[in-house]
Amino acid sequence: xxxxxxxxxxxxxxxxxxxxxxxxxxxxxxxxxxxxxxxxxxxxxxxxxxxxxxxxxxxxxxxxxxxxxxxxxxxxxxxxxxxxxxxxxxxxxxxxxxxxxxxxxxxxxxxxxxxxxxxxxxxxxxxxxxxxxxxxxxxxxxxxxxxxxxxxxxxxxxxxxxxxxxxxxxxxxxxxxxxxxxxxxxxxxxxxxxxxxxxxxxx
Amino acid sequence: xxxxxxxxxxxxxxxxxxxxxxxxxxxxxxxxxxxxxxxxxxxxxxxxxxxxxxxxxxxxxxxxxxxxxxxxxxxxxxxxxxxxxxxxxxxxxxxxxxxxxxxxxxxxxxxxxxxxxxxxxxxxxxxxxxxxxxxxxxxxxxxxxxxxxxxxxxxxxxxxxxxxxxxxxxxxxxxx
Numbered sequence: 001x002x003x004x005x006x007x008x009x010x011x012x013x014x015x016x017x018x019x020x021x022x023x024x025x026x027x028x029x030x031x032x033x034x035x036x037x038x039x040x041x042x043x044x045x046x047x048x049x050x051x052x053x054x055x056x057x058x059x060x061x062x063x064x065x066x067x068x069x070x071x072x073x074x075x076x077x078x079x080x081x082x083x084x085x086x087x088x089x090x091x092x093x094x095x096x097x098x099x100x101x102x103x104x105x106x107x108x109x110x111x112x113x114x115x116x117x118x119x120x121x122x123x124x125x126x127x128x129x130x131x132x133x134x135x136x137x138x139x140x141x142x143x144x145x146x147x148x149x150x151x152x153x154x155x156x157x158x159x160x161x162x163x164x165x166x167x168x169x170x171x172x173x174x175x176x177x178x179x180x181x182x183x184x185x186x187x188x189x190x191x192x193x194x195x196x197x198x199x200x201x202x203x
Numbered sequence: 204x205x206x207x208x209x210x211x212x213x214x215x216x217x218x219x220x221x222x223x224x225x226x227x228x229x230x231x232x233x234x235x236x237x238x239x240x241x242x243x244x245x246x247x248x249x250x251x252x253x254x255x256x257x258x259x260x261x262x263x264x265x266x267x268x269x270x271x272x273x274x275x276x277x278x279x280x281x282x283x284x285x286x287x288x289x290x291x292x293x294x295x296x297x298x299x300x301x302x303x304x305x306x307x308x309x310x311x312x313x314x315x316x317x318x319x320x321x322x323x324x325x326x327x328x329x330x331x332x333x334x335x336x337x338x339x340x341x342x343x344x345x346x347x348x349x350x351x352x353x354x355x356x357x358x359x360x361x362x363x364x365x366x367x368x369x370x371x372x373x374x375x376x377x378x379x
Contacts, residue, residue, distance in 0.1 A: 036266070056269070060292020064262035071266020071274075074227065074250060079270075095255035096262075103252060188296040192269060201271040 007116075009133050010174060014151045018113050018175045019045045021155055025082070025111060026052065028159050033080035034072050034199050037184075038065035040120045042084045042113050044180030053198025057184045057191050063093030066100065066110055073105040076199065080107050080163055087114040087128045094137065097170075101142020106166040109159075110138075115175045123177055138170045146170035208342045212371050213239040215342070216304070217246070219349040220275060223357075225302070226250060227267050227274030229260045231282050235306040235372045239277060250274075257282040261289040265299050273357070275302040280309050283364075284321045287328050294362045295332055301362035302353060307338070311369040314377035325366070335363045340370040 018041060026049045029035070035055045037043035039062045046055055056072075058065060069083035090097075090112055100108065116129035128134060138146035145162070149155035149171055162169035185191065196203035208215060216239060220228070228243040228251040230236065243251040254260035260276040267274045283305050294301040308315075309322020329336045335355065337348050349365055356363040369375075 034270075058293070059296070061258075061262065061289050064258065064265075064289065064293060067259045067262025068266035068269075071227075071263040071268070071272075072270040073266075074263070075267045075270025075272035093256070093259060093262075096259050099252070099255055099259060099263075189298050192297045192299075196269050199270060201269060 007129070007131050009131065009136075010148075012150065013148055013174050015174045015176050016152060016155070018042070018115075018178070019048060019181050021113070021152070021173055021175065022046055022049050022084070024152060024156050025159055026050070028156065028163065029082075031080060032199070033082055033163065034069070034076070034195075035082045035084060036065045036069040036072065038062075038083070038085040038089045040086065041180040042086050044183050046084055047184040048180065048182040053194050055198070056195040059184070059186060059188055059191075063089045063096075065089065066093065066096045069108060069110070070096070070100055070103070070105060072199070073108040074103070077105070077107055079199065080109065083108070083110045085110060085112050087112060087116060087134060088118045088126045090134060091127055097138050097141035097143065100168050104142070105168055108168040109162045110168070110170040112170065112172040113175050114172055115177045117177050119177050119179060135170065135172050143168050143170050147172070149173045208346070211238070212342055212345055212367070213242055215345050216349055217242045219346055219353065221246075221248065223273070223350065223353040225273050225275050225353070227264070227272055228277070229254045229263055229274060230277040231255075231257050231260065231279075233277070233279040233306045234375050235367070236277050236279070236304070239304070257286045258289045261286055261294055261301060264301055265293055265297065268299050268301070273300070273302070275304060277304040277306070279306045280322045280325055281318060283325050287332070290332055290334065290362060295334065298360040299362060300356035300360055302356060303362065303364040305364055305366045306372065307366050307368050308375060311374055312376055329364055335361060336366060337364075338366040338368050340368040342371060345371065
C-alpha cells in the first residue's frame with residue numbers, strides 16, 4: 001500500500017526506503033556516535049541494521065527520541081548523537097525543537113523519516129500529508145541547518161556534513177509507507193545497560 | 204536533621220542537589236518554585252534551562268542519566284498529570300533515577316477548581332506505578348528527606364518524587 005500524495009513543497013523529492021536510508025546512516029557512523037531510535041518503525045529498522053551498542057531503542061514514550069538524544073548530547077558534548085524520529089512522533093512533541101533550537105547542542109543531528117502517515121496504527125495520514133513542512137518548522141524553531149534530502153546521494157552527503165560540522169542539524173527524508181523489516185527486543189533494562197556501556201557510562 | 208534550620212527551603216534543596224552531584228536542572232515554571240529556579244540559574248555548576256513540557260523534561264533527564272549526568276526536573280502538580288505515560292513506558296521500566304520536584308497545588312487554600320481536581324490524581328498515579336514519593340511539610344525534615352530520596356533513587360535506579368507541600372513553601376494564594 002502506498003497512498004502517499006505529494007504536497008506542493010516537496011517538488012521532485014524522491015520517496016525512499018526507511019531501511020535503506022538507515023543502513024546508509026549507520027554506515028557513516030565511524031566515531032561511536034549514539035543513536036536514539038524513536039518508537040515503532042524507525043526503531044525497528046535501526047535494530048535491523050545491526051545492534052550497535054551505541055543504539056538506544058524506545059519501547060513507548062512516543063515523541064521522546066529527540067529529548068532523550070538532547071539529554072545524551074548535553075551529558076557527552078564530545079560524542080555525536082543522532083535522533084531517529086518519525087513524522088507522527090515529531091509532530092506529537094514538536095516543541096522539543098524549540099528547546100533544541102535554544103540550547104543549540106553542537107553534537108546533535110535529528111533525522112526525520114517522513115512517510116506522511118501513522119504507518120504502524122493503520123496508515124492514517126499525519127499533518128505532513130497536507131502542507132505541513134517539518135524542515136520549515138525546524139528552521140523557524142532555531143535550527144537553521146535543517147534540510148530535505150531529495151535522494152539517497154544527497155542524504156549521504158548531508159549526513160557526512162552534519163556529522164562533521166557543528167550543529168544542531170536536522171535532515172528530513174520522504175519515505176514510503178512500508179512497515180519495518182523486523183522488531184526490537186523487548187527488555188528495557190537490557191537495552192539501557194547495553195547502551196550505557198556502549199557510550200562509556202557506568203550502567 | 205537540624206531542628207533549627209535557618210536557611211529557606213529553596214536554599215536547603217539547592218544544597219542537597221549539589222551535594223548529590225546533580226548537574227542538570229530543568230523545569231516547567233511555577234510561581235512557588237521561582238526562588239529555587241532562580242538559584243539554579245545563578246549557579247554556574249548547574250546546567251539550567253526551561254523545558255516546554257514536563258514529558259520533554261523526562262526524556263532529557265533519561266538521556267542525560269544514560270550519558271552519565273544526573274539531573275532533576277521541577278514542575279507543579281498539573282504538570283505531573285501530563286507525564287504518567289513517560290513514567291510508565293520510559294523512566295520506570297528502563298530503571299532511570301529520575302528526580303522530580305513537584306510544587307503542590309490544589310490543596311490547603313487552592314482557588315482554582317482545576318488544580319484541586321488534578322491534585323487528587325497525583326499520589327494515586329505515583330502509587331500505581333510504584334514510584335517512591337514523599338510529601339515534605341516541614342523545613343527541618345527537608346534536607347533529610349531530599350538527601351535520602353536522591354541517594355535511594357540512584358542506588359536503586361528508580362524515579363522519585365519530592366512533593367513540596369504549601370506547609371513548606373507557603374503555596375500560592377489568591378490575591379484579590
